Amino acid sequence: MKLLITGGAGFVGARLARTLLQRGTLDGRAITRIVLADQAAAPADLLADARVETRVGPLLAHCEALRDEAVDGVFHLASAVSGECEADFDLGLRSNLDSTRALLDALRHRVNGGATPAKLVFSSSVAVFGPDDAVPMPPIVTDTTLPAPQTSYGIQKLICEHLVADYTRKGYIDGRSARLMTVTVRPGRPNGAASSFFSGIIREPLAGVESVCPVSPEVSHPVSSPQRTVEGLIAVFEASRAAYGGRLALNLPALNITVAQMLAALEEVAGPAVRERVRFERDERIAGIVANWPTGARADRAAALGLKPEANFADIIRQYIADCATTPEALKGLG
Amino acid sequence: MKLLITGGAGFVGARLARTLLQRGTLDGRAITRIVLADQAAAPADLLADARVETRVGPLLAHCEALRDEAVDGVFHLASAVSGECEADFDLGLRSNLDSTRALLDALRHRVNGGATPAKLVFSSSVAVFGPDDAVPMPPIVTDTTLPAPQTSYGIQKLICEHLVADYTRKGYIDGRSARLMTVTVRPGRPNGAASSFFSGIIREPLAGVESVCPVSPEVSHPVSSPQRTVEGLIAVFEASRAAYGGRLALNLPALNITVAQMLAALEEVAGPAVRERVRFERDERIAGIVANWPTGARADRAAALGLKPEANFADIIRQYIADCATTPEALKGLG
Numbered sequence: 001m002k003l004l005i006t007g008g009a010g011f012v013g014a015r016l017a018r019t020l021l022q023r024g025t026l027d028g029r030a031i032t033r034i035v036l037a038d039q040a041a042a043p044a045d046l047l048a049d050a051r052v053e054t055r056v057g058p059l060l061a062h063c064e065a066l067r068d069e070a071v072d073g074v075f076h077l078a079s080a081v082s083g084e085c086e087a088d089f090d091l092g093l094r095s096n097l098d099s100t101r102a103l104l105d106a107l108r109h110r111v112n113g114g115a116t117p118a119k120l121v122f123s124s125s126v127a128v129f130g131p132d133d134a135v136p137m138p139p140i141v142t143d144t145t146l147p148a149p150q151t152s153y154g155i156q157k158l159i160c161e162h163l164v165a166d167y168t169r170k171g172y173i174d175g176r177s178a179r180l181m182t183v184t185v186r187p188g189r190p191n192g193a194a195s196s197f198f199s200g201i202i203r204e205p206l207a208g209v210e211s212v213c214p215v216s217p218e219v220s221h222p223v224s225s226p227q228r229t230v231e232g233l234i235a236v237f238e239a240s241r242a243a244y245g246g247r248l249a250l251n252l253p254a255l256n257i258t259v260a261q262m263l264a265a266l267e268e269v270a271g272p273a274v275r276e277r278v279r280f281e282r283d284e285r286i287a288g289i290v291a292n293w294p295t296g297a298r299a300d301r302a303a304a305l306g307l308k309p310e311a312n313f314a315d316i317i318r319q320y321i322a323d324c325a326t327t328p329e330a331l332k333g334l335g
Numbered sequence: 336m337k338l339l340i341t342g343g344a345g346f347v348g349a350r351l352a353r354t355l356l357q358r359g360t361l362d363g364r365a366i367t368r369i370v371l372a373d374q375a376a377a378p379a380d381l382l383a384d385a386r387v388e389t390r391v392g393p394l395l396a397h398c399e400a401l402r403d404e405a406v407d408g409v410f411h412l413a414s415a416v417s418g419e420c421e422a423d424f425d426l427g428l429r430s431n432l433d434s435t436r437a438l439l440d441a442l443r444h445r446v447n448g449g450a451t452p453a454k455l456v457f458s459s460s461v462a463v464f465g466p467d468d469a470v471p472m473p474p475i476v477t478d479t480t481l482p483a484p485q486t487s488y489g490i491q492k493l494i495c496e497h498l499v500a501d502y503t504r505k506g507y508i509d510g511r512s513a514r515l516m517t518v519t520v521r522p523g524r525p526n527g528a529a530s531s532f533f534s535g536i537i538r539e540p541l542a543g544v545e546s547v548c549p550v551s552p553e554v555s556h557p558v559s560s561p562q563r564t565v566e567g568l569i570a571v572f573e574a575s576r577a578a579y580g581g582r583l584a585l586n587l588p589a590l591n592i593t594v595a596q597m598l599a600a601l602e603e604v605a606g607p608a609v610r611e612r613v614r615f616e617r618d619e620r621i622a623g624i625v626a627n628w629p630t631g632a633r634a635d636r637a638a639a640l641g642l643k644p645e646a647n648f649a650d651i652i653r654q655y656i657a658d659c660a661t662t663p664e665a666l667k668g669l670g
Binding site for chain 2: 134159
């Protein structure tokens with residue numbers, strides 16, 4: 001089978017590609033080709049695999065060609081992140097909304113020509129949740145919590161969830177939307193996401209660098225390891241429609257944890273000297289954004305698919321340390 | 336002040352325009368101009384008012400010019416109806432989604448140029464609600480019920496609600512979304528909406544014509560009179576942001592009523608001979624669509640704005656009969 005991973009050179013996308021290549025199969029079929037579409041070039045280890053093909057450039061530019069290409073499955077991860085979307089409103093609409101619609105229309109075009117609908121997993125985000133004056137947000141958000149996005153990024157993710165639902169209802173795709181929790185520990189440099197510090201306060205100290213935590217230690221947040229996230233995306237892809245249940249998005253599993261607990265785990269894994277490289281310096285802008293995020297999430301539908309969060313944050317840190325030893329992009333974080 | 340009503344030649348739009356012209360003011364300001372944008376020409380009585388200007392053609396074609404036009408307030412009612420959107424997927428996306436975005440972008444363009452954000456009321460719909468395998472729909476939907484649209488029309492309305500919310504958050508508009516209940520009694524001919532019979536079973540018998548009800552008499556549904564709907568749109572426009580509450584859409588008031596109760600009211604108002612012109616002949620397609628609709632709605636936020644549904648359906652029928660005597664388009668239903 002031929003798969004397309006948009007955002008396939010990114011952190012989650014590349015890990016997903018590696019995991020799929022290692023498995024060799026998806027949905028019980030041999031994976032013969034993985035197309036990685038991304039603005040950036042794919043990591044060298046992926047390019048070295050004969051099954052991998054890359055397409056570099058904006059997703060929007062690739063969609064026209066996709067109208068005439070047989071693709072069996074899509075993991076649609078490409079996205080401008082929250083900070084970028086706040087800074088550049090048009091960029092967010094183009095990268096997240098127009099690109100998704102062009103992708104869905106390319107898949108629809110093939111179905112209108114007689115093809116079997118492609119399976120598609122859309123990576124949505126816990127950022128669809130937030131408080132609204134008329135609708136207080138529960139501290140723990142569930143699959144059935146009313147979304148009230150507080151950012152353009154969250155709005156665009158929610159809109160795309162509903163496009164995926166409608167293209168699925170019409171039979172143009174077999175689509176599913178999975179809401180990613182904050183994935184940590186991310187390698188590399190801080191990105192434009194307000195959640196970037198959730199990785200920074202672990203990654204930087206481990207690399208011998210000081211890190212500033214812009215929120216108080218009591219802040220609680222739903223996180224997930226990269227590997228559990230990737231496993232979640234694959235399980236959602238492989239689920240039958242009945243097991244997925246309906247057309248609305250589901251939450252991926254979350255470890256609900258405070259910053260203080262994250263740092264205690266860091267000390268447990270790497271010692272007090274490493275933990276002491278984190279200092280607290282409140283950033284009102286970031287603290288204000290984070291105050292509107294849920295303190296935790298529950299993922300009942302994902303649990304019914306057999307998906308679980310990491311048991312504890314120390315395991316997430318150990319996963320990151322192991323990654324640094326084996327994957328090239330993780331090492332950048334230790335520079 | 337200068338107002339734009341998209342869909343301004345339609346049934347609700349024209350009634351809204353008439354009501355506004357009669358009031359003469361909105362938000363405490365004199366109405367100096369009402370622009371009616373619509374695919375169809377506006378009714379003659381509106382054209383005769385010196386304050387009225389019409390623009391005929393697809394909304395999308397008007398939006399470019401709107402970028403350079405000062406408009407103080409917008410009632411955005413233009414929409415392809417549910418049946419059309421199901422039959423022609425691209426039409427729905429273009430008429431409901433692309434047009435709304437182009438309208439919002441035109442308003443944003445002016446704000447970026449220094450203008451005060453225009454107030455905008457978006458007419459969403461009770462069609463955003465529906466059952467999903469993972470989320471059973473409550474029989475009575477409220478302002479905080481999780482939307483799960485069952486049609487492309489409902490999906491597009493929901494998406495536009497969230498665009499309006501985000502453009503508002505960014506300060507590009509002062510936007511509010513109000514979910515219209517099924518407006519009845521509509522004059523004229525049946526339209527492409529699956530809900531068309533909710534008007535037909537009253538309108539046709541009153542005009543001496545037989546009418547077929549495609550669902551069983553027990554079917555319950557949230558309806559509203561045209562006048563209450565128009566009053567709701569105006570109240571939502573005039574509400575302060577604090578009174579509106581948050582950025583999510585609110586439900587307009589509904590009279591929750593069964594088909595049997597509607598027909599009993601018809602008999603009460605017009606006599607048994609008129610009521611007997613309705614016969615029941617189940618249409619599986621329509622009955623299937625209607626089975627996915629809520630049986631009623633509650634409108635707590637609208638109630639807090641002082642809005643109420645009609646007290647009973649007989650009053651709605653009397654309103655229709657009075658309309659037939661005074662407004663030219665209503666008379667078409669009696670042809």
